[in-house]
Amino acid sequence: MKLLRVFLLVTCLCSADASAGFAADRRDQSLFTGNEPAGQGVVIRVESASLQAMPPSASVEILSTDGRNIYRLASAELNGRDDTREIVGSTYDNRVCAFATDGRHLWDVAVGGFVFDLAASDLDGDGKDEILAACADGFVCVIGADGQPRWKKDLGAPVWQVTTARLDRRSRIVLAGGVSRQVFVFSADGNRLDSGRIGTVNGAIRLLRAGDFNGDGRDEVAVLPVRGQAKDIVFLDIPGLARRKERIRFEMVPWKSSSPGAKKAGERFRKGKHPWTAQTLRSANGVVGDLDGDGVDELVFNAGVYSIKGGAHRVVEFPEPTKVPSYDQFYNMRMVAVGNLTEDPGNEIVLLEGCGIRLLDKRGRQLGEARSPFGFTDVVYEPGSPHGSVLLGSSPNGDDNVYRLRFGAGWQGNVATLERRGAMREIGANLESLAEDIAQWNGPPMAGASSPYDVVVIHHMWSGPDLKKIDTWIGEVRTYEKSFPYANLRFSTCFWPGEDAPLLRPDGKPWGRDKRLAHDLKRTDIVAGAKKFEAAHCHFWVQVGHGCSPHLELDTIAAVLNAAPNTCLGFVSAEDEQLGAVPYYFEHYIRPILELCLKHKKRFILRNKDLWWLHWPPIRV
Numbered sequence: 334m335k336l337l338r339v340f341l342l343v344t345c346l347c348s349a350d351a352s353a354g355f356a357a358d359r360r361d362q363s364l365f366t367g368n369e370p371a372g373q374g375v376v377i378r379v380e381s382a383s384l385q386a387m388p389p390s391a392s393v394e395i396l397s398t399d400g401r402n403i404y405r406l407a408s409a410e411l412n413g414r415d416d417t418r419e420i421v422g423s424t425y426d427n428r429v430c431a432f433a434t435d436g437r438h439l440w441d442v443a444v445g446g447f448v449f450d451l452a453a454s455d456l457d458g459d460g461k462d463e464i465l466a467a468c469a470d471g472f473v474c475v476i477g478a479d480g481q482p483r484w485k486k487d488l489g490a491p492v493w494q495v496t497t498a499r500l501d502r503r504s505r506i507v508l509a510g511g512v513s514r515q516v517f518v519f520s521a522d523g524n525r526l527d528s529g530r531i532g533t534v535n536g537a538i539r540l541l542r543a544g545d546f547n548g549d550g551r552d553e554v555a556v557l558p559v560r561g562q563a564k565d566i567v568f569l570d571i572p573g574l575a576r577r578k579e580r581i582r583f584e585m586v587p588w589k590s591s592s593p594g595a596k597k598a599g600e601r602f603r604k605g606k607h608p609w610t611a612q613t614l615r616s617a618n619g620v621v622g623d624l625d626g627d628g629v630d631e632l633v634f635n636a637g638v639y640s641i642k643g644g645a646h647r648v649v650e651f652p653e654p655t656k657v658p659s660y661d662q663f664y665n666m667r668m669v670a671v672g673n674l675t676e677d678p679g680n681e682i683v684l685l686e687g688c689g690i691r692l693l694d695k696r697g698r699q700l701g702e703a704r705s706p707f708g709f710t711d712v713v714y715e716p717g718s719p720h721g722s723v724l725l726g727s728s729p730n731g732d733d734n735v736y737r738l739r740f741g742a743g744w745q746g747n748v749a750t751l752e753r754r755g756a757m758r759e760i761g762a763n764l765e766s767l768a769e770d771i772a773q774w775n776g777p778p779m780a781g782a783s784s785p786y787d788v789v790v791i792h793h794m795w796s797g798p799d800l801k802k803i804d805t806w807i808g809e810v811r812t813y814e815k816s817f818p819y820a821n822l823r824f825s826t827c828f829w830p831g832e833d834a835p836l837l838r839p840d841g842k843p844w845g846r847d848k849r850l851a852h853d854l855k856r857t858d859i860v861a862g863a864k865k866f867e868a869a870h871c872h873f874w875v876q877v878g879h880g881c882s883p884h885l886e887l888d889t890i891a892a893v894l895n896a897a898p899n900t901c902l903g904f905v906s907a908e909d910e911q912l913g914a915v916p917y918y919f920e921h922y923i924r925p926i927l928e929l930c931l932k933h934k935k936r937f938i939l940r941n942k943d944l945w946w947l948h949w950p951p952i953r954v
Contacts, residue, residue, distance in 0.1 A: 392744035393751060394737040396420070396436035400756065401428070403727040403735050408715045409453035409462040411439070411478040418715060420724060420735060421464050423448030429466050429476060432735070440480030446470030446491070449511070454497040456505050456521035465507060467492035473509040475523065484523035488513050498543035498552040498571050506572060508554055510538030516556060518572050532574035534567065536560030543571070544621035544630030546579075546641045553577065553641075555619075555632050566632070568641060579641040581632075620714075622671030624648070624680050624695040633682060635667045637697070649682075649697035655689035665708070672714030672721045674740045675700070681740075683723050685712040690748060692740055701740070703748035707757070709736065731756040784821035787902065788813070789874060795830040796851035798858040800865060807871045825872035825902055830859045832885045839921050845882035845914075856889045860896045867897040874938075877926060878906040881914040887925050894933045903936035910941065 403422035409431070411419040417434040424430060427447055431439040446469035453462040461478035468474060473492050474485040486509075493511035500506045506526060507519040516532035519525055536558030543554045546568065554571055558564045566581040619634040631648060632639045638649035654667060665687035674681040674692065681700070682693040687708035692700045711726030715737065725736040733755045738744065753761060790813050793806055806826045813824040831850030838844055846852060866873045875893060877885050893901055904926055909915055923937070930937050 392739050392741050392747040394739075395754075396432065396735045396737065397755075398422070398430075398432070398436075398727065398733050398735055399438060400733045401430055401727075402729070402732055402756075403430075404710050404729075405448055405451040406711045406713045406724050406726050406735070407451040407453040407464065408713055408724065409464060409478070410455070411461060413460045413478075420715075421451060421453060422726065422735065423451055423466060427468075429464060429474075431464075431480060436735075442476050442480055442482060444468050444470075444474050444485075445472060449491070449493045450495050452495050452497060454505055456497065456507070458503065465495045465497065465509075467495040467509055467511065473507070473517070473519075475507065486517070486519060486523060486525070488515075488517055494538055494541035496541050496543050496554070498554060499545075500552075500572060508541060508543060508571070510534075510541050510556070512537045514538065514558065516541065516554065516569065516574055518574065526572045527574055532569065534558040535564050540566070540619055540634075542619055542621050542632060544632070545628075546630050546632065548627075548629040548642050555581075555621075557619075566634070566639075577641075579645040581634075581639050581641075581645050618666070618668050620669055620671055622680055624671065624682075626679055633669050633671050635669065638682075649693075649695075651684065651693075651697060652691070652699065655684075655686040655691070668712045670712045670714045670723050672716065672723070674714075674720055674722070676720065683712055683714075685709060685725070690738070701745055703745035705748050705751050707732070707751070707753060728753075728757055731760045733757070785823035786821055787872075788822055788824050789827050790824055792827045792829065792876065794850055795828045795862075796853060798854055800858070800862060803862050803865050806873075807866070807869050810871050823872060825874060827874040827876055827905060828862070829876040829879070830854050830862070830884055832856065832859065832889055834886050834889070836883055836886060838917070844922075845880070847879045847882050847884065850884065852884075856886070856892060859885070859889055860892050863893045863896040863901060867900045870900060872900045872902050873897070874902050874905055876905040876907060878918075878922065879908055881909045881911045881918040883922050887922075887929075890926055891929055894929060894935065898933070901935065903930060903938065905938045905940055907940040909939065 401422070401424045404425055405423040407421040408418050409421045411421075411431060419434060419439065420432040420436075422430055422432070425447070427445065428441050428443050429448060429451070430441045433439060444466055448466045448468055450467040452465040454465070455461060456463045456475070463478065463483060464476040466474045466476070469491045471488050471490050471492060472485045473488060473495055475483045477483050488509060488511065490512035492509055495507065495509040497505045497507055505521060507521070508516055509519070510516045510532075514533055514535075514537055515530065516527070516534065516538065517525065518527040518532070534556050537560065538556055539559045540557035541554065543552045545551060546553045546555065552571060554569045554574075555566055556569060557566045568577040568579045569575065570577060619632055621630050622633055623629065624631050624633070624638060625648075629640070629642050635651065637647050637651045640646060640648050655665075668685040670683040670685070671680050673679070674683070677694070679695050681695065682697070684691040684693065688705045689702070690705070690712075691702045694700055707728040707730075709725040709727070710729055711724075713724050715722050715724050722737050722739045725738060727734060732753075736751075738748065752758075790809055791806075793802075795802070806828065810824050810826050817824075829847075829850065831847065831852035831854055833853050833855055836844045836846075863873075863875075875885075875890070877883060877890060890904065906923060909918060923939075927937055929935070
């Protein structure tokens with residue numbers, strides 16, 4: 334019965350959201366398909382006065398969204414009065430919505446796809462901002478301050494980023510990009526300004542921000558492409574999109590056994606200091622701001638603050654990421670905001686990482702830190718007097734609120750004592766009830782596949798020959814075994830060892846190297862680690878390669894099998910997406926390992942993602 338209650342709750346929540354969010358005024362309704370004249374679209378109006386802000390604490394104000402789970406946010410000027418600004422957000426069900434500063438709902442507009450990015454800017458010079466949305470259906474949509482769709486353009490593939498730039502002192506242009514690997518430029522009224530393949534970059538566009546980065550009085554655009562991993566940030570002039578010479582590089586020093594740089598990187602890694610490589614999508618976010626007040630913009634990126642005035646360089650280095658226990662509750666993606674947030678002169682920086690919020694001064698010195706019981710999906714600066722605040726997006730698990738945070742006295746305690754409410758609290762309570770019912774189940778066991786069912790609890794990169802860290806890894810497995818004492822489950826860990834060996838291909842050329850590993854382990858170290866797992870009767874896997882780059886020599890893999898015949902379950906190679914290298918890698922590295930697995934009755938897992946999954950089947954042998 335409680336399972337039924339969970340289903341009915343979710344159904345009711347969805348129905349309530351649909352009825353509240355899609356009560357369209359038929360006089361304003363038409364389909365927003367891209368074939369209509371400018372100004373037409375689905376406009377959903379709810380001028381309800383019931384959506385009022387919750388009573389604010391000393392520093393946190395809770396604004397009800399009446400069932401709208403907000404993913405992206407923008408602070409916008411919608412009524413033409415500069416005393417306050419309105420709030421614009423995008424929802425998980427493909428809507429863009431607007432609220433007054435006190436939380437009163439103004440309008441909804443349905444768009445055709447999930448909104449990855451929002452921007453607000455006055456395109457036509459009337460004193461009111463237009464809203465720009467980058468959508469998963471391949472369209473960039475522009476909506477007026479009154480909630481009327483103005484125009485939309487098809488980019489041919491999901492759009493990840495949208496921004497505006499100053500073309501001159503009087504006019505702005507729209508820039509957008511995403512999976513198409515190209516920056517598109519449009520005039521304020523939707524006419525395309527770029528031509529051909531100009532503006533094409535080396536990967537899908539994950540970050541697109543514009544500002545006067547070099548102080549010449551004209552805007553440039555910063556672009557971060559990703560292709561399997563993030564590449565360098567490049568800068569383009571507008572509107573022609575000619576590539577500038579400045580470039581922000583993030584790659585670590587390539588591995589070389591005799592390289593002091595590689596040795597230093599390995600030492601930093603073992604101390605928990607992971608050099609920034611810009612390789613993760615979840616960390617590729619940024620904004621533009623003038624931190625030092627010199628009239629020149631900086632790119633405030635996840636690794637720090639960067640300038641190209643006088644040559645590309647880092648102005649401020651940000652601290653290491655905050656560790657949080659779970660993605661499902663905390664959505665750990667570092668987001669950044671910049672603005673005047675305290676009584677001190679100048680701008681401050683806010684780092685949001687799931688539930689963790691840090692306030693930094695313009696030099697990167699930490700002014701305060703707090704953790705909420707739940708995470709937030711976005712953070713944006715909201716101007717104010719005498720200083721501004723930040724808006725925090727909804728928690729990703731059923732939250733129907735937006736949060737305004739002011740950095741006054743006691744803000745850390747107010748953030749730490751926030752409570753789940755609304756749909757988020759109801760869903761959590763029902764999940765707990767469902768878990769209790771499952772734990773009390775006394776019926777016959779369900780028939781299923783033959784056990785054991787293998788559960789890999791975590792992956793660890795292994796650099797540095799200290800075997801004591803293996804005790805920690807074994808302890809993690811023991812924790813799971815104690816928490817879930819079920820006979821059919823077999824818990825294990827997986828480690829990635831970087832071997833200090835030539836690692837030569839059969840043709841005598843060196844294999845590639847995973848730059849995240851220090852590659853400072855001897856074969857004796859790796860075998861000793863395997864023996865330690867065997868003695869503890871703790872099961873494990875070994876990741877032997879990544880991106881068509883081996884971690885171990887074949888003889889070392891054979892030695893691991895001999896050292897741990899009972900507890901070594903097999904081997905893993907991950908993200909082998911370099912199609913030109915795959916055949917050689919499989920023939921001369923993976924195939925010999927498969928033969929060893931057949932001989933020793935072990936398994937091999939090819940763990941891959943991205944476009945690889947579309948044309949290579951994941952295989953477990």
